[in-house]
Amino acid sequence: MAYDLITMGRIGVDLYPLQTGVPLAQVSSFGKFLGGSATNVAVAAARLGRHTAVITRTGDDPFGTYLHEALRGFGVDDRWVTPVPGLPTPVTFCEVFPPDDFPLYFYRQPKAPDLEIDAHELDLDAIRETRIFWVTGTGLSEEPSRTATLAALAHRAKSGTTVFDLDWRPVFWSDPGTARPFYAEALRHTTVAVGNLDEVEVATGVREPHAAARALLDAGVELAVVKQGPKGVLAVNREGESAEVPPLPVTVLNGLGAGDAFGGSLCHGLLAGWDLETIMRHANAAGAIVASRLECSSAMPTPDEVAAALQAGAVL
Numbered sequence: 001m002a003y004d005l006i007t008m009g010r011i012g013v014d015l016y017p018l019q020t021g022v023p024l025a026q027v028s029s030f031g032k033f034l035g036g037s038a039t040n041v042a043v044a045a046a047r048l049g050r051h052t053a054v055i056t057r058t059g060d061d062p063f064g065t066y067l068h069e070a071l072r073g074f075g076v077d078d079r080w081v082t083p084v085p086g087l088p089t090p091v092t093f094c095e096v097f098p099p100d101d102f103p104l105y106f107y108r109q110p111k112a113p114d115l116e117i118d119a120h121e122l123d124l125d126a127i128r129e130t131r132i133f134w135v136t137g138t139g140l141s142e143e144p145s146r147t148a149t150l151a152a153l154a155h156r157a158k159s160g161t162t163v164f165d166l167d168w169r170p171v172f173w174s175d176p177g178t179a180r181p182f183y184a185e186a187l188r189h190t191t192v193a194v195g196n197l198d199e200v201e202v203a204t205g206v207r208e209p210h211a212a213a214r215a216l217l218d219a220g221v222e223l224a225v226v227k228q229g230p231k232g233v234l235a236v237n238r239e240g241e242s243a244e245v246p247p248l249p250v251t252v253l254n255g256l257g258a259g260d261a262f263g264g265s266l267c268h269g270l271l272a273g274w275d276l277e278t279i280m281r282h283a284n285a286a287g288a289i290v291a292s293r294l295e296c297s298s299a300m301p302t303p304d305e306v307a308a309a310l311q312a313g314a315v316l
Contacts, residue, residue: 002129003077004050005267008152009038009136009167010114011056011081012090013063016294020096020253024105027095034070034297035092036114037167037260038136044264044286044300046075050271053077053130055122057113059089064113074297080123084113096294099252106171115142119151127152131160132267135190136167137199140182142174150182153189161270164221165263166195168202180205187219192270194263196227209234213242225266225280227259233284235276243276250288250315257296258287264300285309 014035017027034043042052054076058064060083067089071078090112093105117139127133133156139149156162164186170176183203187193193203193216201207204215209226213236216224226234232246265286269279285306292315293299301309309315 001051002131003053003126004130004271005042005045005052005132005134006055006127006130007038007042007052007134008055008117008149009139010036010090010112011039011054011058011067012036012092012108012112012114013066014092014094014296016094016254017096018294020098022095024093024095030093031295032066033295034067034074036090037138037165038134039071039076040257040260040296040300041134041165041263041267042076043074043297044261045267047300047302048264048268048306049303050268053080055080055117057082057084057116059083059087059113060085061089063089063091070297082121084116087111087113087116089113094254094256096254098254100255102254102256104256108172111142115139115145117145117148119144119148122148122152124152124155128156128159131271132163133160134163134165134263134267135186136165137179137183137202138167138169138172140179140186141169141172146182150185150189153186156189158189158191161192162190163192163194163263163267164190166193166199166203168195168199184219187216187221190221192223192225193219193221194225194227194266196229196259200226210236227262233280235280237276241276243280245277245280245284248285248288248309248314250292252291254294255291257293257299258291260296261290261300262287265306281310282306285315288315
């Protein structure tokens with residue numbers, strides 16, 4: 001049976017402080033969680049009842065073992081999660097200063113195993129057959145992951161829905177100025193592009209939301225989703241339909257996983273065939289729920305939790 005969603009990209013261990021408003025140097029205790037954007041999207045969609053898997057790599061170490069156990073616990077297929085001898089599983093720390101300051105500290109040296117995904121090891125049949133395939137900008141930042149990402153996209157050839165999460169992390173690029181041509185190549189093979197204002201500017205050179213959405217459509221996608229922070233989200237498709245939806249009111253604890261919850265919900269709505277506004281409202285609510293919680297993966301909401309937030313008109 002084909003998957004509803006296969007994601008490809010980052011995985012790691014999130015070590016998040018259990019004290020808020022405290023600098024990392026003074027934090028005394030941490031919680032350990034499954035992390036990594038593409039992995040979190042697979043978890044978010046699984047929480048909503050979808051059959052998901054992730055393509056990524058870990059270190060051959062105890063943290064790698066933990067990530068396999070966590071994936072299985074969330075109902076995400078881990079068959080394409082493989083170890084890289086000699087490289088440690090990445091660890092990410094953050095500081096939590098609500099409502100909008102969450103500095104991240106990535107420990108991905110000498111190289112993250114998820115950037116060692118090799119094109120020759122991909123299950124291209126599964127990638128082509130999955131209902132939605134999800135890739136990220138980080139996967140383009142270094143070889144051999146870059147070639148593997150583009151090879152997977154080319155083989156899929158826009159069969160089904162193919163989502164490009166623009167996912168701009170300049171710290172992962174040795175020369176951030178070289179990114180745009182690779183983004184343009186990925187956009188040629190995708191049907192949906194998702195990104196915030198910084199990310200769409202990297203991909204298109206345009207920052208104004210409506211102009212950026214048009215630029216993404218011109219680059220080859222069928223649906224452009226532009227996140228505008230406090231102004232909500234804009235979605236525009238090739239047929240000229242659009243939806244601009246404000247954020248759901250929420251008291252933010254940690255905003256770091258909200259975008260991944262949004263992504264999992266976006267996939268869920270696309271699979272369900274919902275109209276644009278319904279998809280965006282549901283995705284906004286899923287993101288807001290996670291923003292009200294400390295962790296990312298284990299904070300992903302269930303269908304009932306999203307429904308309750310939508311009914312209440314806020315995350316209570």
